[in-house]
Every structure is written in structure tokens, then in C-alpha cells.
Amino acid sequence: MNSTVIQTQQLTRDFGSLRAVDHLTLEVTGGQIFGLLGPNGAGKTTTIRLLLGLLPPTSGQVRVLGMDPLQQGEAVRSRCGALLEHAGLYERLNAEDNLDFYARIWRMDAPARKKRIQQLLEGLGLWERRKETVAEWSRGMKQKLAIARVLLHRPQLIFLDEPTAGLDVPTAAALREDLLRLVAQEGATIFLTTHNLSEAEKLCAQVAVIRQGQLLALGSPQELRARAGRPRLQIFGRGLDDHVLASLSHQPGVNGVQRFNDHLEIDLKEPTDTSALIKLLVEQGVHIEEVRKSSVSLEEAFLSMLEENHVH
């Protein structure tokens, strides 16, 4: 599925004097994981609520799976699955009853319900514990169950609002793996919000960065990294003195040089052949132990975008 599944045009939502989403224009192509990144309070959750037709926009247009979520809410929500800010599980009920309730809502008949619940719970390693009350479970297990609930009716489009928030590192990593595997099996489009940049980098084909409801950037994680920062060269060794620093900073292609405790960091104007710089250092008597070429991480790119936007 490569058609557009989500399209927003100048989407805006106000809560009194607070503008939560501000003229947001987005397009999400089907069959991929799309990440909406932003700090807390950036308008990510409100955007999901608008896309699901849970809230009417103040202005602007939304199309989800080719439909207006406000006018055709039931049809849109029938084809979508959503894991919102909270897992939304009935903690007094057991895992099987939680899934059975939603399977009934999705109008699945009894044999289909039973089969699908077993398939999902087995896939997530929860089948043996299906009769336990959810309240007794850990947060990681609850998140897994919530994801099973989202996938029950094989939705075309899945909304995941901070799915790994509050989980410890190994649990979050395991959940991400489960998510990728299940999504590959189910072939759905995922609209994911997160403020975990490494998560977005691992999972998303496309990301949008928002702040105070405004779109700051849109593209693949690689594009965003490239847009936000130039490549860098790190030199570890002995003899990295002021004289070396001065001669490096006058070289073409070098944007700036900074000395740290044990290394020099050279900001390059663009990806370039760095052999000339290494040769110069060797000629100046530097004993090079290690050379590292690095680019800006998505996290650094994200922070620089936020900073830039803040300054403007």
C-alpha cells in the first residue's frame, strides 16, 4: 500500500487561548512507520485525536484513509487501531477478557475471536498468562497486551502514542522488536508519536518534527540528520597543540576546530575527502592514534531544530 493514508492541510486546534496544533500540513504514505517527534506538549497527542475524529479541528482539513474522520468517524475508526497515551486496559479483567471485549466491538465472530486472540497472545508470549487479572501485570506486559488489542481486527492504520514511554530499556527494546515483527506480518501503516529519538531512528521511514503544534521538519531520519548538521572528524592522539589547531582551521573545507581533553573535533563544511587533513597532521608531527568520522545523530539534529526554532 503506497497511496496516501493521512493528509492534513493547515490543521489547527485551539483549546481556549492555547493553540495545540498550528497549521499542520502532513502527508503519510501507506505501508511505512511514520514518526511524529516533539517534546512534551508539542501537540502530538492532539494530532492523533484529530486524526481519529475524537476532536473536531478549529480549522483546516484532515483526510484519513481517504475519509473525513469527523463526518465518517465510524468508518475511519473501524479501519484504525489506536494505542493512546495510556494502555486503556480493563485492569479488573483478565487478558483474554480484555481482548474478547474489543474483538466483539470489532464484530468478530466467536471462532475468529478465539483464533485471533490465541495467535496474538502466543506471538507476544502472553498466552500462558491469559487468565490472570491485568492489574497484576508489569507495565511492559500491559503494553504488549495493549498492542495485541490494537492489532486484533487487522487495522490498515495504527496509531501508537508513545508506546515505549515509561518502560525500562530492555523491555522497550523487546517491545520495539515485537512491534516491527508484528507490523511486518500484518502489513499495516503505523503513525507513531515519540520523544525517544533513537526509537524513531530505528523504526521510522519518515519523521516529522513538531514544536508548539508547528511543523519544523519532515523527511527521513537520514535527511533530517543531514539537514541539521555537517559531518565531523575526531582525531585522537598526541601533539594536538595550538599550532596544529591554527593550521587546521585555515584549511579549505574546515568549518571550525575544537580541542577537547584527548582529541580534536573538526567540523567539516560538507562530506569531503579527509586524507589531506590527516596528511597535514602527520607532517606537523602529530602521533595519530585514532580517527573517527561521524555525522550528527537524529537526537542532535532534533535539538538543533528545536533550538533554531526557539531562536527565531
Place this chain on the structure above:
Amino acid sequence: MFTDVLTIISKEWKEMFMARGSLRSGLFSMLIMVGLLGIFMPLQNGRDWLNNPLLILIWSWVPVLITLSMVTDSIAGERERHTLETLLASRLPEAAILLGKIGAAVFYAWGIMLASLLLGAVTINLAFPASPAFYDLQVFGGVLVFSLLTSWLFSSIGVLVSLHSKTARQAYQKMSVVFLLLWFIPMLVIQFLPQEIKAGLSARLMTLDLNAALTLGLVILLTADAALLLVCLNRFQRRHLIGL
């Protein structure tokens, strides 16, 4: 829509029975209620239980009380536990969710009332053997319909109160005040009236044109129920329920 309402009702009942941690304790509290109204109270009142309509009318507040906790828990409580938004993100129409929640409370309370009345008749016939007796059919039917409509009325009020409360506890406290003012205090006053006034009231009730009185009461209750339900349907909309 009907299937959706039934799905919600069955979930609400499951949650209610499991509220004390296990199905067994949930069933036990229901049996206590039926035992109180179907065995203890009839034994206390003897054959009067079958003959005096005022007695069963007074005690019909007990099942109505159940609707208060059920409705507040299923709306304010569900919002507090963050499950309402997930439910609203499903395909279910708001009306199906609302009717399911009201229906779960009303039919549970009404079912307890019906079971208690029937058990009460059995208790009286077994404990005070004489010629087999039952309630006056008109009184029996009237109390059941009255109980159904009153439960519906309090459930609808419960929905509106829950929508304006932050927590289930707050909603329940507000509802308890409403219940005290509208139901408990008037019934308590009747209970403590001098014996001769009570006898007079009972006699008047028996000599009343029951048909006319019941019809008038039912019309008033039905009108109030319909009006409140419309207000609830209007307020129970996704756009009102989801905040910042």
C-alpha cells in the same frame, strides 16, 4: 447498535463482579443484597410484606442505590482509569456506549429487585404458612415498572454528574447527596411517621384509584427519563469527552 449495547452491558457486568478482586466476592455481594430484600426484610415484616404496598415501595431504594455506584464507576471511573478514551477510539457510536452503561446499571438493579420480590414471596409462604399468597398483581407490576424507571432516572442523573466530576469518588459523593434529597429523606420521613398516619397512608394507597395514580406516576417518570436521556445523549459526545 443493539449488539453493541449488549457488548457494553456484558463488559460492565464483568467489571462490576470483578471489582472486589474475584468473581466469587462479586456474586457474594449480590447475594447479600437479594438475601436482605428477599429473606431478611420479609421475615421481619411477616405477611404484611405481601399485603402492604408501602413496605416494598420503601425498600425499593436499595437496588436504586446500586445504580449510583455502577454508573459513576462506569463513566467517571472509566475516565479516571484512562479506558474511556480507548473505547471512544473504537468504532462504537457514542449512543451505544452510553446506553450500554446505563442499561448495565438499570437492568442489574432491576434484576435484583425482581429476584428479591419473588424470593420474598417464597420466604413468606414458607415462613408463615397459611393459604398460598402473592403480591397484589397490580402492586407487583407497578413496583417493578416503578423500580425500572427510577433506576433509569438515577442512572441518567449519574451520567450527567459523572461527566462533571473528576473522579468516580467525587461523582459518587455528589450522587449520594442527590439520592438523599430526592429519595432517602422522603422515605425515611415516611418510615418514622406515627403508626396511625402510616396506616392511614397505606389505607389511602389501597383505596386510591391505583390505575390513575400509577399512570400519572409513570407518565411523570417516563417524561423525566426521556428528557434526561436526551440530555445525556447530547452531552456524551466524543468532542465533549476528550479534553486537552
